[in-house]
Amino acid sequence: MPQSAKKPFIDVLSGQRQSTPPMWMMRQAGRYLPEYREVRAKAGGFLDLCFNPELAAEVTLQPIRRFGFDAAIIFSDILVIPYALGRSVRFEVGEGPRLDPLDDPAKVATLMRRADFGKLEPVFEALRIVRSALDPKVALIGFCGAPWTVATYMVAGQGTPDQAPARMMAYRHPEAFAEIIDALVENSIQYLLAQLDAGANALQIFDTWAGVLPPAEFARWSVEPTRRIIEGVRAKVPDAKIIGFPRGAGALLPGYVEATGVNAVSIDWTAEPAFIRERVQSKVAVQGNLDPLALIAGGAALDRAVDDVLTNFAQGRLIFNLGHGIQPETPIAHVEQMIKRVRDGRG
Numbered sequence: 001m002p003q004s005a006k007k008p009f010i011d012v013l014s015g016q017r018q019s020t021p022p023m024w025m026m027r028q029a030g031r032y033l034p035e036y037r038e039v040r041a042k043a044g045g046f047l048d049l050c051f052n053p054e055l056a057a058e059v060t061l062q063p064i065r066r067f068g069f070d071a072a073i074i075f076s077d078i079l080v081i082p083y084a085l086g087r088s089v090r091f092e093v094g095e096g097p098r099l100d101p102l103d104d105p106a107k108v109a110t111l112m113r114r115a116d117f118g119k120l121e122p123v124f125e126a127l128r129i130v131r132s133a134l135d136p137k138v139a140l141i142g143f144c145g146a147p148w149t150v151a152t153y154m155v156a157g158q159g160t161p162d163q164a165p166a167r168m169m170a171y172r173h174p175e176a177f178a179e180i181i182d183a184l185v186e187n188s189i190q191y192l193l194a195q196l197d198a199g200a201n202a203l204q205i206f207d208t209w210a211g212v213l214p215p216a217e218f219a220r221w222s223v224e225p226t227r228r229i230i231e232g233v234r235a236k237v238p239d240a241k242i243i244g245f246p247r248g249a250g251a252l253l254p255g256y257v258e259a260t261g262v263n264a265v266s267i268d269w270t271a272e273p274a275f276i277r278e279r280v281q282s283k284v285a286v287q288g289n290l291d292p293l294a295l296i297a298g299g300a301a302l303d304r305a306v307d308d309v310l311t312n313f314a315q316g317r318l319i320f321n322l323g324h325g326i327q328p329e330t331p332i333a334h335v336e337q338m339i340k341r342v343r344d345g346r347g
């Protein structure tokens with residue numbers, strides 16, 4: 001049975017350390033790859049690429065073919081959920097996402113409660129195509145944004161340096177803000193379950209903006225909604241493997257792990273190694289945490305940065321990754337250098 005073949009990536013999430021850590025990169029399908037840029041130009045807009053099953057499957061597979069990573073992540077975006085909730089979502093070239101701001105209680109009252117999952121059918125079709133094309137040893141990751149992070153874009157209508165509009169709305173109109181969060185929790189559960197059904201072997205919940213919240217707000221808007229999503233997914237799929245990425249959570253990470261029930265946390269490059277080993281990696285697997293800038297720099301600085309990640313975390317359950325997404329200007333030769341060092345050095 002090919003699909004049941006052992007996957008080192010899944011084994012780590014199940015609690016078994018691998019002598020060579022499995023690896024992939026956040027944003028591994030993207031603009032640093034010439035073959036991605038070619039498909040992207042052919043597809044038209046960014047959302048057109050996300051919703052074209054053949055092309056989305058193709059760009060998902062590109063980094064696997066080129067680098068032999070242990071996991072593929074389905075090519076899509078966290079903002080397809082607001083799109084399926086009827087919000088207008090556009091990606092301006094060179095500027096990032098633009099949505100119609102959902103910034104007062106009257107607007108929230110008009111928000112759809114159930115997403116139109118028919119709009120997301122191309123994502124599920126892309127997952128099926130990728131899963132059938134992938135080597136059984138390679139895992140397929142589905143994902144969604146955490147409600148807090150998705151809400152920050154829905155409220156502001158765009159990315160901002162510190163997501164102040166959503167933080168402000170959560171203080172001024174907590175009930176209306178909670179309605180947005182609740183809609184995102186419910187629909188994210190259905191979305192993740194549908195991705196598992198379409199062939200995803202594991203899930204990641206991206207909370208890119210977790211680090212801008214004070215502890216009490218973090219508990220309410222980041223931890224608790226994530227906990228509810230995981231509870232909802234596991235009510236149907238009890239052994240679902242789930243990675244959390246509460247970027248910038250710092251000292252609040254152990255509490256996040258305990259409360260949410262994630263199998264792993266993705267950590268950024270600012271994490272303090274001894275703290276992570278003792279308070280986090282002793283409980284769950286750790287994913288990370290190379291600085292994407294070290295990958296751009298290359299040379300001896302990259303070698304040192306890779307060695308640091310291995311020295312800090314490879315004695316325990318580790319999935320080697322970056323601390324955040326790979327940047328478009330990253331040289332491909334540096335990615336190859338990183339992979340060689342992770343796979344040759346240890347074993």
Ligand code: CP3
Nearest residue numbers: 026027028029030046073074075076077078096206208325
């Ligand atoms: O990792 C992968 O290869 C899978 C695909 C993926 C994308 N976005 C594709 C994408 C994933 C997992 C995401 C998640 C995502 N999207 C997050 C959370 C992770 C993170 O990076 O913090 C967030 C905050 C978004 C929202 C989003 N999408 C922003 C802010 C932007 C603009 C920034 C940018 O890099 O341009 C996007 C666009 C986007 N999503 C691109 C890609 C490859 C670039 C658009 C393009 O190719 O034209």
